[in-house]
Amino acid sequence: MSVYVYAITAGSHPLRLDGVTGVGDPPRPLRVVEASASELAAVVSDAPDGLRAKRRDVLAHETVLENLMGQSTVLPLRFGAVAPDDDTVRDTLEERAEAYQERLRALEGCTEFHLKVSCDEDALLREVLRQSADARRLNDDIRAGRGGQELKLALGELVAQEVRVRHESFASGIVEALRPLAREVKSSEAVGDDFLNVSFLLERPRQQEFVARESTLAEEYGEDFSFRVHGPLPPYSFV
Structure with a gap:
């Protein structure tokens, strides 16, 4: 199943996801994909079939980001970012680690x-x-x-x-x-x-x-x- 990606964070981000769910009906549970070699992580869920920019799902996306931003710095992805699977997300975190880490520093506290x-x-x-x-x-x-x-x-x-x-x-x-x-x-x-x-x-x-x-x-x-x-x-x- 394809993977819906909400945000990229540093591995040190608290990543407290209790009480927050993702897009879809019923809402998909959130999980973390970690790339230990680059000290980065991504918050994802399973991507629902036929995803559209419905108010319910847009609000769910924004709620996840607000929750994460309230804890520490994130790189927010726009609504609708989908990857083939967790391994692809992990590989991308590794391949673009330097660029992601630079942007996390630039966005800190902003x-x-x-x-x-x-x-x-x-x-x-x-x-x-x-x-x-x-x-x-x-x-x-x-x-x-x-x-x-x-x-x-x-x-x-x-x-x-x-x-x-x-x-x-x-x-x-x-x-x-x-x-x-x-x-x-x-x-x-x-x-x-x-x-x-x-x-x-x-x-x-x-x-x-x-x-x-x-x-x-x-x-x-x-x-x-x-x-x-x-x-x-x-x-x-x-x-």
């Missing part, structure tokens, strides 16, 4: 906070027209009927470029304001209306300071911006 930011599109377009003389001129010509489709395309390209520049400037300013509080920062591609999608690895004593600073930034940027911060989370982005 959690992840994830921040996404978007800006009201209409407000940003108004700012572009207010600040860009070229955009205003093109817009005025179009509204006066002095240009055709080519003029509209030119305005669209100019506005898109101006928006990109502002998004990049906003994103850089926000990250640099928060970076001093983090041990590591990892940016991901922003999608949809967001211009910023970034994760911060924070030492636990700095969490409240980070949240306070993020709240201050949101106030400084104003009501046209939407700041959404989530955490503390298992440090998935930094494994």
Whole structure:
């Protein structure tokens, strides 16, 4: 039977699993796969057939990680990590021991906070027209009927470029304001209306300071911006 993997830990982790169960219906019992040569371990269970990201199983996965993180440092795996068997898990721990041990040291005493930011599109377009003389001129010509489709395309390209520049400037300013509080920062591609999608690895004593600073930034940027911060989370982005 295939094996569902929740986390990788140091061999010295307490690994107290009493009262905690894994994914599946009925929930699968947890067990530890040890790789004594590398002083690493993995918390696993049997993987249920047809595993899907159902709320019950996602919550079970998160509960296992929260339990382990409350005891010591872990490398959390995202939901759905499956290996063929215990021997494969053990071999992987041995083969990648140096990298896993380095990440365990880097994540010691840390959690992840994830921040996404978007800006009201209409407000940003108004700012572009207010600040860009070229955009205003093109817009005025179009509204006066002095240009055709080519003029509209030119305005669209100019506005898109101006928006990109502002998004990049906003994103850089926000990250640099928060970076001093983090041990590591990892940016991901922003999608949809967001211009910023970034994760911060924070030492636990700095969490409240980070949240306070993020709240201050949101106030400084104003009501046209939407700041959404989530955490503390298992440090998935930094494994």
